[in-house]
Amino acid sequence: MHTFLDCFAFMAGHFGLLLDRTIDHLLLSAAAVALALVLALPLGVWLGHRGRGSFLTVSVSNIGRALPSLALIAIFLGLLGIGFVNVMTALVVMAVPPALTHAYLSVEQIDRDVVRAARGMGLTERQILTRIELPLALPVLFTGIRIAAVYVISSATLAAVAGGGGLGDIILNQVSYGLSGVIAAALWVAALALAADALFGMLGTRIARGRYGGGR
């Protein structure tokens, strides 16, 4: 219990260090999520628009869920060596499945009658996508981004194993920072993940608000 309380003293005493590592941590996470979204969103949305690819997205999502992040980093250690590229790759691989699956579902779940009406009225495929499908997909799409972000922020802790920096540097270095430091950094990561979840949740609600004029 003493150690646990000590962690708050550590936070106060090493605020600069924690802030520094937090910025590292967030930059790494943001870069990984951004890259994953660039890869996953267009592919998922396109597959959803075509109404095919459910096998691909479901498989990717299942594999993604089954892969332990530490194992992933270890595998990439062998392939890519120590450093930023390794960690980024591992985090992107973690973030792609939820983003891809949600992007696919976000478009695929749209009422087929609505899309059929749009097509029958003479909207081009591009107009169907931008005017109809994407606005309707946004809430689910956003859930995917939210899950990916939370996932990556918590997993980025393991970046330290491969020399990627971030708050994991403190958590995995009890020798230097003591148990109170480890707990402090761990709490910090948990808070970051929760904050990211809340932030994206709020943005998602804001996006969805005012639409549809109530339930259907």
Place this chain on the structure above:
Amino acid sequence: MNSAADIVFDEATKTYPGSVRPALDALSLTVPAGEICVLLGSSGCGKTTALTLVNRLTELTGGDIRIDGTSIREQDVIALRRGIGYVIQQAGLFPHLTIAQNIATVPQVLGWPKPRIEDRVRELLELVGLPHGEYGDRYPAQLSGGQQQRVGIARALAADPPIMLMDEPFGALDPVTREHMQDEFLRLHAQVRKTTLFVSHDIDEAVRMGDRIAVLAEGGKLLQYDTPERILHAPADDYVARFVGTDRGLKALTLRRLSDLTLEPYAGGANGTALRADDSLRTALSALLAAGADRLPVTDADGHPVGTVTVDLIREAA
């Protein structure tokens, strides 16, 4: 392609990939400009296929369809569709757009100037009985099924297309709303006279709505293409006769109104049981049976007596 155009099916055939038998088998018929043609049949007879061939949501695998003499194969598919109003069963309104935005969709993609779009939306909402001030800014989910379908029809009319395709537009509505919408559409059609293809599996609806009815059977074969009177009085074969129903004699009565008959002179009669001149003969017969009477008085819309209808008169007219 202004107010209406004729539609010619010329051996139009569709065989879906992986299927041996055609879904629509060499359909040939002409829908004259401004008329309503009902494609009637049970499920799997190719009536929706026939409809979506026209706006090329389904592509022909044989034969041709011509609108105003021009083959649909020769037209740009997007331009073709923008010149055809399309109404589907559940209306298919865009849930994230307001009623006004829904109706404005095609004019917008056609690049109409804003004031013209606004005027058009206002005009159409008025036409379908949903005042812009009250309904324009609502979302589809805030409307009843019948209101949604009115918006669906207004949206289809937005760019003033010469042709309307309606795929069981009232199929999801309750019977009362449905009948009401059928009447409303007929009133609307009398004003705009679009050439209309109307898919239905309901003989009553077909008789009510159609200037002509095309009866299709499984395998997409056309059994009879005729006026409702001819379909009811002279079905081409047993299948059509069965589809039309054993009560086709009664159904035929719905096609004629008391005002079509030469009534007997007005001679007073039971209060409150008076029929109206625009009632159908079927309604009149039903009223006669219900009242257990041989004769009932008939009045005009304002309640002034115009004559007397008898069971014999109806039998002669049938």
